[in-house]
Amino acid sequence: MQDLHDEIRANVQRALQEDIGSGDLTASLIPDDKALQATVISRGNAVLCGTQWFDTCFVSLAVDTEIEWFAKDGETVQAGQILCKVEGNARALLTAERSALNFLQLLSAVATQTRRYADAVAGTSAVIVDTRKTLPGLRLAQKYAVACGGGVNHRIGLYDGILIKENHIIAAGGIQPALSRAREIAPPGVFIQIEVESLAELREALAADARMVLLDNFTLDQLTDAVALTRQQAGAPVILEASGNITLDNVRQAAETGVDRISIGSLTKNIQAVDLSMRFI
Incomplete structure (x- = not known):
């Protein structure tokens, strides 16, 4: 497969541009120097996929965003499991949240469905x-x-x-x-x-x-x-x-x-x- 790095950046750039446009009006409610922490939790059993897309969404808006993953792409995660912790500028986290989750939810869904079929023919x-x-x-x-x-x-x-x-x-x-x-x-x-x-x-x-x-x-x-x-x-x-x-x-x-x-x-x-x-x- 072609090198994913350039593709990931292009995917994320398009996703953020279509969502942010001329600016995130709602995030402007938050002081620009405020920091926040967040966790991502799985509400069902799944195969995790898309962590690089997720990370790139946040880092594209704030390069100093810190993300700690507790599972890797291709691993099975359980309902209620904490997948990662994110810490950084509050505005950047709130602005990138939807695009980051969209990638993670979509790609994890593809990986999860594929695993069902692969397991069925094992x-x-x-x-x-x-x-x-x-x-x-x-x-x-x-x-x-x-x-x-x-x-x-x-x-x-x-x-x-x-x-x-x-x-x-x-x-x-x-x-x-x-x-x-x-x-x-x-x-x-x-x-x-x-x-x-x-x-x-x-x-x-x-x-x-x-x-x-x-x-x-x-x-x-x-x-x-x-x-x-x-x-x-x-x-x-x-x-x-x-x-x-x-x-x-x-x-x-x-x-x-x-x-x-x-x-x-x-x-x-x-x-x-x-x-x-x-x-x-």
């Missing part, structure tokens, strides 16, 4: 991978959170991998022509993956020497058949990825079919923020 050969279904402008942040939760990052964007989907296949004139053209244009080290929607299309992809196949909206029985067909027909190892209509209720069954990867768009798209509270003392 002991199988399958891994949980993310998609490009991320919140605009926060892709690297959310993919970092997926990794903290025990998932695996797929391509970051359109530039670092080739995923040939249904419309690409139609435009290219079929599976074989699409794969052939992809091999011609792919930079060194860039993976080529093709999406299929049936066992017949899988046979065609394998005959065209596909090495990475996305099985789109396959039933559990179809996934089982796809794994068997691939082992029988492929002359070399092929990575099979299941995608579509997979939830926490059936992800274990999908993993037990023998697929290598399971991609879950809801890890980064359908998110319920982790409940955190910042209390001033």
Whole structure:
């Protein structure tokens, strides 16, 4: 993944700018030299993620802000647990509070949901991978959170991998022509993956020497058949990825079919923020 430091600063700068605008009018009620302390408490069990974004929000407004963490990104925290202590200029703490919590709640939610899926397939050969279904402008942040939760990052964007989907296949004139053209244009080290929607299309992809196949909206029985067909027909190892209509209720069954990867768009798209509270003392 790209270096996060510049991305974190850019994320935080945008967040603070949209919230503060020309100035925090309410914080002006507080004397500019007043100092405060605060703690952040988790109101539920979660996987913590986003501490660097949280810290940067406060330090961007007051460089001497002191933050002490009692848990790290990727660690499970419990309801009622104190996550960190923050001390610094009162105006800066009050102004940065919402943006800092927004990042921490969002990224902890992604990590927490990912951990649920990763735990559900533990002991199988399958891994949980993310998609490009991320919140605009926060892709690297959310993919970092997926990794903290025990998932695996797929391509970051359109530039670092080739995923040939249904419309690409139609435009290219079929599976074989699409794969052939992809091999011609792919930079060194860039993976080529093709999406299929049936066992017949899988046979065609394998005959065209596909090495990475996305099985789109396959039933559990179809996934089982796809794994068997691939082992029988492929002359070399092929990575099979299941995608579509997979939830926490059936992800274990999908993993037990023998697929290598399971991609879950809801890890980064359908998110319920982790409940955190910042209390001033």
